[in-house]
Amino acid sequence: MLDIYEFYDKMERNKIMLSFKGDITSELLTSILQIMESKLDNLQEEPKIKKKVYNVLVECLQNLYHHLDVDVNDESEKAKKYRSAIFMIGKIGTEYNIITGNYILNENVEPLRLKLNKINVMSKDELKEYYKEILNNDLFSEKGGGGLGMIDIARKSGQKLNFNFVGVDNQYSFFSLNIKIS
Amino acid sequence: METLLIEGSAKTPTIKFDAEQGVIEIKGRSIPENSIEFYKPLIDWLEKYSAKPKPSTTVNIQLEYFNTSSSKCILDVFKKLESINKGGESQVIINWHYEEDDEDMSEAGEDYQAIINVPFKMVMVEE
Numbered sequence A: 001m002l003d004i005y006e007f008y009d010k011m012e013r014n015k016i017m018l019s020f021k022g023d024i025t026s027e028l029l030t031s032i033l034q035i036m037e038s039k040l041d042n043l044q045e046e047p048k049i050k051k052k053v054y055n056v057l058v059e060c061l062q063n064l065y066h067h068l069d070v071d072v073n074d075e076s077e078k079a080k081k082y083r084s085a086i087f088m089i090g091k092i093g094t095e096y097n098i099i100t101g102n103y104i105l106n107e108n109v110e111p112l113r114l115k116l117n118k119i120n121v122m123s124k125d126e127l128k129e130y131y132k133e134i135l136n137n138d139l140f141s142e143k144g145g146g147g148l149g150m151i152d153i154a155r156k157s158g159q160k161l162n163f164n165f166v167g168v169d170n171q172y173s174f175f176s177l178n179i180k181i182s
Numbered sequence B: 001m002e003t004l005l006i007e008g009s010a011k012t013p014t015i016k017f018d019a020e021q022g023v024i025e026i027k028g029r030s031i032p033e034n035s036i037e038f039y040k041p042l043i044d045w046l047e048k049y050s051a052k053p054k055p056s057t058t059v060n061i062q063l064e065y066f067n068t069s070s071s072k073c074i075l076d077v078f079k080k081l082e083s084i085n086k087g088g089e090s091q092v093i094i095n096w097h098y099e100e101d102d103e104d105m106s107e108a109g110e111d112y113q114a115i116i117n118v119p120f121k122m123v124m125v126e127e
Helices: A004-013 A026-042 A047-066 A077-083 A106-120 A124-135 A149-157 B035-049 B068-084 B103-115
Strands: A016-022 A085-092 A095-105 A162-167 A172-181 B004-006 B014-018 B023-030 B056-066 B091-099 B120-125
Touching (some): A026 A047, A047 A095, A047 A149, A047 B056, A106 A149, A106 A162, A106 A172, A124 A149, A124 B068, A149 A172, A149 B068, B004 B035, B014 B035, B023 B035, B023 B068, B068 B103, B103 B120
Parallel strands (some): B023 B056, B056 B091
Antiparallel strands (some): A095 A172, A162 A172
16 A cells, blocks of 8 residues: 555655646646645745746746646547646745656757756846847747747756756656745 | 726736826736736737827836737737827826836836836835
8 A cells, every 4th residue: 555654754854845646737737826826825925035946936837837848639648647747836945945856758858958958157246137038039939939048047946957857768758847046 | 098907817917908097007917827918919009109109208118017918919019009199299207117126126116127219217115
């Protein structure tokens, strides 16, 4: 039998406030954002931190929504599995941790790794210039994301993007992102 | 020309585009997944307005949150306004509101200010 206490204890030790695994829909994002907003209000978090956490949360969740490498109309069991994603937010001390994980096609791993590494070596001012450059280049990605999300997350969190790829099979890898805000 | 009114929601801002007054307002939060869809009627309205704008157009942007997909659409709105801002016969001013301690929102205003060529005023709002 699944040891639920082990699950609980792990989440408790990581001070997880909210977590979700499954299909990412627009309605789900609305609910998660509402829950998190009231949790941040209840914690009487200072407005500045609250806004940063909320902003980064929006971008992280919408990344999951926009960048799934699986056709949303494909109802096969395989498609359903690879469409599923995970999201967690926790707070240890004064630091918030936002963690996301989703499947990504193997062929998309290297381009994403390059993009994130490029962002990670940029200074605050370089990120600002890069953001303005992408903002002003008129191109929206086909998924409507705009390509600004990760740059914005790096700017607002003020920290390096902590990420990892795990090979799953000959088609997919699992991409995880851990953003810290303090 | 008809006033464009859209009531705000949990993910979209309140819109009031008033051609008679020459006042354009976007207030609240703009975090929809599909921003292009939301902003399309706004761009269409401005397109029509640009044919016969008021001598003076005031734009009030007062956003609590906006996502990156909205940020491109907001730039599109500003670019339309840029085409209306022709000096003597038709002037535009953008008032970018931000809360006192919201550095990110004030910086976002500066980013737009650097890109577009329209008089841009940063307005600090006390919480």
